[in-house]
Amino acid sequence: LVTTTKTPRNLPPGPPKLPIIGHIHLLDKITPHRNLRNLAQKYGPIMHLQLGQFSTVVISSPRLAREILKIQDINFADKPTTTTSQIFFYQGASIGWAPYGSYLIQMKKLVTLQLFSAKKVRSFSYIREDELTRVFKFLESSSGAPINFRDMTKEMVNNIVSRATLGDICQDRQLIIDSTYAMLKSFNSFNVFNYYRCLNFVNVISGKKAQWLKMHKEVDVILERILKEHKNNLNQDHEDIVDILLRVKDSGDIVMTNDHVKAIILELLLAGTSSSSMTIEWAFCEMMKNPKIMKKAQSEVRGVVKGNTITEADIQRLDYIKLVIKETMRLHGVPILLPRENQKDCIVDGYDIPAKTRVLVNSWACATDPDTWENPYSFIPERFENSSISYSGDDFEFLPFGAGRRMCPGVNFGLSTVEHAIANLLYHFNWKLPDGLKPDDLDMREVTAISTVPIQPLRIVPISMKEAY
Numbered sequence: 516l517v518t519t520t521k522t523p524r525n526l527p528p529g530p531p532k533l534p535i536i537g538h539i540h541l542l543d544k545i546t547p548h549r550n551l552r553n554l555a556q557k558y559g560p561i562m563h564l565q566l567g568q569f570s571t572v573v574i575s576s577p578r579l580a581r582e583i584l585k586i587q588d589i590n591f592a593d594k595p596t597t598t599t600s601q602i603f604f605y606q607g608a609s610i611g612w613a614p615y616g617s618y619l620i621q622m623k624k625l626v627t628l629q630l631f632s633a634k635k636v637r638s639f640s641y642i643r644e645d646e647l648t649r650v651f652k653f654l655e656s657s658s659g660a661p662i663n664f665r666d667m668t669k670e671m672v673n674n675i676v677s678r679a680t681l682g683d684i685c686q687d688r689q690l691i692i693d694s695t696y697a698m699l700k701s702f703n704s705f706n707v708f709n710y711y712r713c714l715n716f717v718n719v720i721s722g723k724k725a726q727w728l729k730m731h732k733e734v735d736v737i738l739e740r741i742l743k744e745h746k747n748n749l750n751q752d753h754e755d756i757v758d759i760l761l762r763v764k765d766s767g768d769i770v771m772t773n774d775h776v777k778a779i780i781l782e783l784l785l786a787g788t789s790s791s792s793m794t795i796e797w798a799f800c801e802m803m804k805n806p807k808i809m810k811k812a813q814s815e816v817r818g819v820v821k822g823n824t825i826t827e828a829d830i831q832r833l834d835y836i837k838l839v840i841k842e843t844m845r846l847h848g849v850p851i852l853l854p855r856e857n858q859k860d861c862i863v864d865g866y867d868i869p870a871k872t873r874v875l876v877n878s879w880a881c882a883t884d885p886d887t888w889e890n891p892y893s894f895i896p897e898r899f900e901n902s903s904i905s906y907s908g909d910d911f912e913f914l915p916f917g918a919g920r921r922m923c924p925g926v927n928f929g930l931s932t933v934e935h936a937i938a939n940l941l942y943h944f945n946w947k948l949p950d951g952l953k954p955d956d957l958d959m960r961e962v963t964a965i966s967t968v969p970i971q972p973l974r975i976v977p978i979s980m981k982e983a984y
């Protein structure tokens with residue numbers, strides 16, 4: 516007679532769970548990062564949750580984030596797959612959904628060294644200038660009246676990212692942007708909560724899966740047209756991102772198919788836009804709420820810049836605005852990093868983590884950790900003055916672009932868009948709250964989308980500097 520005795524696992528602590536759904540009922544859809552932090556305050560910085568069928572570990576301190584993202588990074592470098600990642604991203608052929616391995620390593624190198632290198636990002640400056648000019652025209656014509664700051668910023672960033680990716684003459688640019696947003700809306704895969712709603716049988720029964728497949732087919736037709744158009748109009752002197760991807764595919768240096776190229780295009784349009792435009796909106800919310808900070812930032816840019824155009828060299832001298840952006844990203848960055856999965860059983864902080872556990876790093880909890888940050892919930896850009904804390908992913912109390920092998924490869928491009936937009940909007944316009952609102956009346960509550968967004972789109976009044984003179 517053979518008997519097997521299973522050694523009980525020493526899993527991290529967690530709240531009592533219900534049959535079948537485990538802890539799903541404890542998740543809050545609106546602000547999951549706050550709700551997980553509250554649970555962590557009770558159960559500890561490493562906590563186990565059973566979310567339906569998925570065993571999940573939540574990390575909530577800089578020390579343990581370092582353990583996952585640096586010390587044991589290679590074991591935690593995989594991403595869990597979801598029904599929608601398979602359908603929309605061609606069986607996980609993009610970067611963000613690729614399993615950790617040689618394809619991912621080569622692609623991330625390509626993105627960092629070629630697609631969004633500092634030099635390539637500089638070469639997009641004419642696109643940024645063009646789009647900002649368009650925004651200025653709109654603001655001049657709206658001077659003195661409230662505008663929807665979110666819609667304006669979103670459109671500007673969408674145009675910058677899509678023109679860099681698809682080129683200037685792409686016929687289907689607006690169509691693919693609209694389709695990508697419709698797709699995102701239908702599955703909202705970046706909201707961590709939705710990872711757990713996407714149980715396959717629920718999707719099939721509810722007809723969601725059929726709807727997604729149909730949507731994917733429509734998007735695929737547009738993407739195929741985009742590839743064809745690029746193949747017919749190769750522009751070797753000024754390659755856009757699709758040109759580079761097609762060249763690399765044809766060279767055979769990285770084993771890729773058209774599906775990889777299409778998946779990456781979709782991902783760049785998604786990943787490259789929301790996080791940048793939300794950072795710009797949050798920075799303005801915080802500056803409207805703190806008029807002294809707004810004034811200091813405006814005085815800086817107006818002291819540094821000479822003439823009508825803000826140059827790359829000017830941006831490098833905007834020390835205070837860079838602090839404002841850092842502080843914005845500390846409080847309002849992507850609050851929970853994209854979920855990871857470990858390949859092998861391992862031990863973290865003395866607890867057993869069985870292979871294929873989903874790991875959520877609550878980067879917002881790290882960025883507001885009271886043992887690390889003084890007055891963690893206050894907006895104080897000066898806290899970064901003379902501090903060595905950077906975006907590099909080596910400071911685990913500040914992870915706006917993540918860290919380790921799955922860190923964001925779009926840091927240069929994202930930061931450059933954010934810095935140029937904020938500097939220009941502060942330089943050329945003064946800003947007022949509408950309807951007699953006072954700074955303290957501004958609603959700073961948030962909801963979670965890809966990153967968090969203010970619960971109400973920011974409405975503010977631009978005053979053209981032409982009128983101020």
Ligand code: HEM
Binds near residue numbers: 788849921923928
């Ligand atoms: C201010 C702007 C941006 C912010 C705050 C941001 C933030 C992030 C974060 C937090 C992650 C997850 C990292 C992790 O889990 O460790 C990520 C991943 C990613 N980001 Fe960004 N990002 C920005 C702009 C961009 C841009 C402009 C692109 C490209 C056009 C981009 C492409 C990606 C990709 C492909 C991934 C997945 C990487 C992987 O799984 O290996 N991001 N980003």
